[in-house]
Amino acid sequence: MGSAADISIKRSIRRHQLREMVPLADSTIYEMERRGEFPRRFALSPRCVVWDLAEVETWLASRRSTPIARAQSPDVKQRRSRPVRELGLAQATASRAE
Numbered sequence: 001m002g003s004a005a006d007i008s009i010k011r012s013i014r015r016h017q018l019r020e021m022v023p024l025a026d027s028t029i030y031e032m033e034r035r036g037e038f039p040r041r042f043a044l045s046p047r048c049v050v051w052d053l054a055e056v057e058t059w060l061a062s063r064r065s066t067p068i069a070r071a072q073s074p075d076v077k078q079r080r081s082r083p084v085r086e087l088g089l090a091q092a093t094a095s096r097a098e
Contacts (some may be wrong), residue, residue, distance in 0.1 A: 011049035021056060 015026070022029065032038035036056070039055035 011053040013053050013056065014048070014050055018051050018056065021060065075082070 013021070018029070019026075024032075029038055033040055039051055039059055041049045041051050043049050
């Protein structure tokens with residue numbers, strides 16, 4: 001038998017532990033997994049899926065070191081329901097006078 005230093009114990013975490021570490025919705029995590037942007041989960045049993053803790057920690061460290069571009073704000077003028085319209089000249093001067 002090898003010494004304790006030779007044995008590498010891999011630690012896995014369940015969904016609730018993952019959500020404590022990574023505050024993203026389950027659907028976001030699953031979508032990122034599908035695209036290959038997040039560590040893949042694996043099944044221990046038919047009803048128990050886990051993630052490798054070392055892989056998740058590596059992913060978090062890479063996210064900290066690499067800036068992520070923010071998503072653009074939606075253009076509210078193009079909404080189908082309740083679009084925001086530009087104020088007319090008369091409305092703009094009336095709202096400023098109040």
